[in-house]
Amino acid sequence: MYRLDIQHLSKSYGGGVQALRAVNLRVSNGMFGLLGPNGAGKSTLMRILATLQEPDSGRVLFDGSNIHEHPHALRSRLGYLPQDFGVYPRTSALQLLDHLALLKGLRNRKERKEQVLALLQQTNLYEARHRAVSTFSGGMRQRFGIAQALLGNPSLIIADEPTAGLDPEERNRFHGLLSEIGEQVVVLLSTHIVEDVQDLCPQMAVLAGGRVILQGRPTALAADLNGRVWRKTVTKAALEHYRRTLPVISTRMTGGLLQLYVLGDDCPGEGFEAFYPGLEEVYFSALFGAQRAGKEVGVC
Ligand SMILES: Nc1ncnc2c1ncn2[C@@H]1O[C@H](COP(=O)(O)OP(=O)(O)OP(=O)(O)O)[C@@H](O)[C@H]1O
Numbered sequence: 001m002y003r004l005d006i007q008h009l010s011k012s013y014g015g016g017v018q019a020l021r022a023v024n025l026r027v028s029n030g031m032f033g034l035l036g037p038n039g040a041g042k043s044t045l046m047r048i049l050a051t052l053q054e055p056d057s058g059r060v061l062f063d064g065s066n067i068h069e070h071p072h073a074l075r076s077r078l079g080y081l082p083q084d085f086g087v088y089p090r091t092s093a094l095q096l097l098d099h100l101a102l103l104k105g106l107r108n109r110k111e112r113k114e115q116v117l118a119l120l121q122q123t124n125l126y127e128a129r130h131r132a133v134s135t136f137s138g139g140m141r142q143r144f145g146i147a148q149a150l151l152g153n154p155s156l157i158i159a160d161e162p163t164a165g166l167d168p169e170e171r172n173r174f175h176g177l178l179s180e181i182g183e184q185v186v187v188l189l190s191t192h193i194v195e196d197v198q199d200l201c202p203q204m205a206v207l208a209g210g211r212v213i214l215q216g217r218p219t220a221l222a223a224d225l226n227g228r229v230w231r232k233t234v235t236k237a238a239l240e241h242y243r244r245t246l247p248v249i250s251t252r253m254t255g256g257l258l259q260l261y262v263l264g265d266d267c268p269g270e271g272f273e274a275f276y277p278g279l280e281e282v283y284f285s286a287l288f289g290a291q292r293a294g295k296e297v298g299v300c
Contacts, residue, residue: 002063002155002186003028004049009058010210011044019044021210022058030183033197033218034190035283036207042190043083045207046160049188050080062156062186076105079149079157081142083164093120093136093144094129097151104152119147123177139170146177157187163196175199198279206286214286221282229285230262231275247292250284263288 006025012018019041036042047053049060051071060067067074089096097116106112120126123143128136133144142162149157159178163171179200181187189201197204198218205215214221229249234242236258242248247263261275262268263285275281 001029003061004156004186004188005061006045006049007059007061009045009048009055009060011041011048011053011055019210020048020055023207023210023212025205025212025215027186027188027203029186030203031178031187031189031201033201033204034188034207035192035194035197035204036190037192037287040192040207041210042192042207043160046080046082046158046188046190049156049158050078050082051075074156076152077155079151079154081145081149081157081159081162083160090132090134092130093125093133093147096133097144097147100148101151106152115151119150122150122180123147124173138165139167139173142166142170142174143177146174150181155185157181157185158190159187160190161192162189163191163193171196194280194283204279206283208287208290211290213290214282218279218282222277222279225277225282225285227274228263228265229275229277229281230264230268230272232260232262232269232272233257234260247288249281249288 004025004027006023006027009020009023010018011020023041023045034042034045044053048055049067051067051074054068062074062077065073091099094116097119098112101112101116106115117126120129123146125140125143125147128140133141136144145162149159162178163174166174175196178187178189189196191197202217204218206213239251239258239260242260242262246268248260249263250261252259252261261281261284262272267274
């Protein structure tokens with residue numbers, strides 16, 4: 001059993017931006033979802049965990065070892081899938097993966113070749129292995145990203161917004177791949193897409209304004225909210241009135257109709273119906289609660 005221990009982590013940038021504020025998280029084997037709106041601090045946290053950035057204060061232990069005191073030890077056990085690689089060389093997928101495997105310390109040529117070919121099979125890129133990565137579609141690039149993240153059998157995998165821009169079929173395929181990695185390692189999945197966490201993660205946290213504002217099991221968090229969410233179909237013209245007078249956590253268009261979701265122990269008024277909350281309501285009610293408490297949470 002591996003354990004990632006994030007303790008009192010803070011990080012600020014020039015211009016007074018406080019990206020992380022005393023973040024504490026304890027993550028063990030399996031998939032852990034980190035949800036948060038744009039600007040919440042997710043990428044900053046992922047980069048610190050990947051030892052690409054240093055925190056201002058606090059520390060991170062993986063398997064009991066401080067990752068910033070022993071960055072090389074962590075890197076040999078880390079699979080990092082960044083939000084964007086930035087450059088996609090004209091090198092073939094096979095050559096690039098082989099090169100990255102070498103950089104990761106897989107020196108034995110035969111073992112390296114076996115692992116590279118197995119990962120290309122696993123990520124469904126075997127047929128395209130001689131094609132330049134620069135010609136790959138978004139979904140293929142993401143799958144290539146997973147392949148390189150899995151090189152060297154990492155015990156900690158960090159995936160930063162991995163499904164952004166994927167079509168539903170590619171997203172499903174990607175989910176299948178991630179879940180195959182299984183319970184054997186720690187997988188941290190950062191995203192602003194609630195369904196990614198709902199579909200994949202037995203544990204999760206919500207990050208907003210650099211703070212952890214909620215943490216737990218998605219099913220338990222949704223059960224805790226049960227009986228406190230109310231829904232009503234409203235006109236666009238009436239929306240402002242409801243926003244001013246009720247704790248509106250979110251709005252959603254369903255079949256062309258505008259639906260309003262309101263938090264409350266009792267029915268907020270005529271036309272409202274009790275709504276069985278899912279993770280989306282958990283997420284929006286957490287952001288609403290943090291906003292109400294006067295904490296900066298960024299924009300959705
Ligand atoms: N290099 C940097 N210099 C200055 N400010 C930065 C830098 N990187 C991030 N920030 C700021 O820090 C805050 C957190 O950014 P971060 O990218 O970590 O959030 P995020 O949750 O990953 O958002 P997104 O989903 O939009 O990438 C934001 O206000 C962002 O503008």
